[in-house]
Amino acid sequence: MTAPTPLQIRDGAVALGGRPVLRGIDLTVTDGEVVAVLGSNGSGKSTLIRAALGLIPLERGDVRLFDVPLARFRQWRRVGYVPQRSTASSGVPATVREVVSAGRLARRRLLRPLGRTDQRLVDSALDVVGLRDRQRDSVATLSGGQQQRVLIARAMAGEPDLLVLDEPTAGVDRASQVAFADALTRVAADGATIVLVAHELGPIEPLIDRAVVVHDGRIVHDGPPRAGAGLHAFHDHAHPEPTPDNSPLGGWSL
């Protein structure tokens, strides 16, 4: 028996506020793959993974996680998510450890304290991102890159089989970039499937098995990553004429 397919989208379409954002999305991510979703701002790449996790409803088409239709999917403990936006600025302070511990929630029963296994995995996630010594500090006192590492540790603490990251390297300092690449290498080495949205790959590029390029709400490339793939490839039109719709690939030749 083959392993279930972690993520499959068939003929997916998404509209936000009545405006179509994604159309005709077919994407299959197989077990153990590391897939980068690339594209310019507004291309719909973040929307794509948010729809894949059920955070945005699909207009049409369907999503399956581990071969189960999204509406019936209950094994959330198998999914880790690193959201894009910084969540540090909530009204009440929270320590680094408290935020990372939330990554164990899908595996916890109601009204039970964190068990020994939970504590150990939180410790090791904090170690991997190099923030163990800051665990008692308020998240708000950390730098942007450190906060992003907290979110990655939170997802890792849940030991996900499928890790989905939305722009994890955006605005991140050098130390955090390196810590992030290390962490991702660890997760990939454990056999987890990784889907990450990025503008550019930087130090994680060697990890990527496959690049999916989203442009103007459609997948325009799905295949091996190209060295040095950056966003400029998709935004290289001459000013002031708009890019013709029939040549969205820019530097990408299929």
Place this chain on the structure above:
Amino acid sequence: MSVPEAVSILGPLSLLDYDFMRRALLAALVTGLAAPAVGTYLVQRRLALLGDGIGHIAVTGVALGLLTGWTPVWTAVVVAVLGALLIEVLRARGRTTGDVALALLFYGGIAGGVLLTGLAGNGASTLHRYLFGSISTVSDSDIVTVTVLAAVVIVLAVGLSPQLFAICQDEDFARVQGLRVQAYTVAMSVMAAVTVTVAMRTVGLLLVSALMVVPVATAQQVTRGFRTTLLAAMVLGTVASLGGVTTSFYANVAPGATIVLIALAGFAATWPVGALIRRRQHVTAPFEAAPFESGPFEAAPSGQPAADHRSEVHPHRHGDQCGHAAVVHGDHVDYVHDGHRHVPHGDHYDEH
């Protein structure tokens, strides 16, 4: 014999000799624990004034009780819960912004309450007891109801704190953890409504929100974590609540005002400490390291409306005066900013 006379003869220790004071102090204890517990989540979700809105709606509930002869505590619970759910629906729909939805219910609730109380033939003094609290009117049946309701709220607020914390802190993440965010959100609203009703005899409907929010604000002057904030706020709330009721006994004033003033005094006393801690953190904080990739798209938001340029990255609004070069780009204007281009989009900048 009036209360102050009795005190002057018997001394302060005799407080507990009075049945009504024992009930009032018990009500104050559970209120002082429950209100800040729920308030912590409201503050975290940036809904600090939700308690105030529900309090206003509950006025109509109390008035319904006075009009019909049913127990005001129960009519208030029912109306407050319905009002809290209505607020939640209005917020979820997003048709009305949160604060406008609250305002509509605020005034509807209080106007309805005053009107119904008038119809019931009760004067301002009856309503006054519910608006600002009263130590002498907690009946035996009231105290049982209040204690049981408060105990349920406290157990849920503390017991479900990992789940509620995750939802208040990062709703999307909580969803992907498989939490039923909608159900928990509704539960939080119901807990807030029940707390308001529990608190109405002690601190009163108009001031209940203060007991939910002020201890939390005080606690987070000195705390770094969520759980310590929650527990510290509960302790502070209890101190204020018991202190206020006791003071009210001696001074013969409505307990609501004394409770809130004690809570505010606590805030005023801790604020300098908090300011000092924040200043020290500011001095020792590391500078934000330079982005690893000096490429054009660091901290780049996508087209999602929620994705904003963070303020430390982008401190000003682009315009004619900002000094960044303006570039005509198709049908709009981009501003060159650190080597990449910004275009205004709602309240943030997209990068082109």
